Amino acid sequence: GDSVTQMEGPVTLSEEAFLTINCTYTATGYPSLFWYVQYPGEGLQLLLKATKADDKGSNKGFEATYRKETTSFHLEKGSVQVSDSAVYFCALTITGNQFYFGTGTSLTVIP
Amino acid sequence: DGGITQSPKYLFRKEGQNVTLSCEQNLNHDAMYWYRQDPGQGLRLIYYSQIVNDFQKGDIAEGYSVSREKKESFPLTVTSAQKNPTAFYLCASSATGPHGQQYFGPGTRLTVT
Numbered sequence: 001g002d003s004v005t006q007m008e009g010p011v012t013l014s015e016e017a018f019l020t021i022n023c024t025y026t027a028t029g030y031p032s033l034f035w036y037v038q039y040p041g042e043g044l045q046l047l048l049k050a051t052k053a054d055d056k057g058s059n060k061g062f063e064a065t066y067r068k069e070t071t072s073f074h075l076e077k078g079s080v081q082v083s084d085s086a087v088y089f090c091a092l093t094i095t096g097n098q099f100y101f102g103t104g105t106s107l108t109v110i111p
Numbered sequence: 112d113g114g115i116t117q118s119p120k121y122l123f124r125k126e127g128q129n130v131t132l133s134c135e136q137n138l139n140h141d142a143m144y145w146y147r148q149d150p151g152q153g154l155r156l157i158y159y160s161q162i163v164n165d166f167q168k169g170d171i172a173e174g175y176s177v178s179r180e181k182k183e184s185f186p187l188t189v190t191s192a193q194k195n196p197t198a199f200y201l202c203a204s205s206a207t208g209p210h211g212q213q214y215f216g217p218g219t220r221l222t223v224t
Contacts, residue, residue: 032209032210032211032212034212036215041218041220042217042218043115043117043201043203043215043216043217043218044154044201044203044213044215045215046212046213046214049210049212051210089153089154091213093209093210093211094209095209096142096205096206096207096208096209096210096211097142097159097161097205097207098159099144099205099213101153101154102153103152103153104152104153106151
């Protein structure tokens with residue numbers, strides 16, 4: 001079946017450090033891939049997305065590239081800030097009707 | 112502004128009582144979803160609806176019920192049969208089509224004592 005596996009957390013980084021959160025997927029078709037961010041006590045917000053192989057999604061300094069050959073969609077940011085502290089979810093959809101989420105990776109950035 | 116609203120933000124109930132969580136969207140989306148999130152956990156799908164007057168069970172539907180009488184509304188009832196109802200509940204919606212993203216509401220934190 002379709003599924004997403006993402007890096008276990010929690011992750012703690014110092015401000016301005018480089019961030020990578022790994023995400024790999026299994027899909028029966030051609031998925032669209034997403035990264036969502038959740039701040040404490042809030043709903044999920046779309047951070048970025050990619051709809052086909054080799055697409056790069058980017059937003060607020062975060063990037064992720066849809067790699068079909070490795071079935072991956074790793075999230076990266078060159079220099080994290082304290083305000084990036086949140087939980088990050090990788091997700092996919094094939095049909096646009098059902099969505100599959102990873103378990104989330106908690107990121108804490110310390111000054 | 113278009114979006115999804117959930118009310119209330121916090122809800123407290125006594126064990127044995129049914130409680131209904133509200134979810135409204137003005138994005139004109141056909142599909143709507145309910146997820147449950149427990150501390151430190153990912154999202155688990157409770158119910159989803161792709162069209163008015165139709166809905167399907169998700170992975171953890173037992174003890175929950177929904178209705179979809181209007182396109183913009185998808186209320187969730189947590190019944191007394193739900194053994195462990197205390198959780199954070201998230202409503203989402205999406206447009207039809209293979210590349211559509213989900214839009215989430217702010218969530219309702221339900222505490223049952």
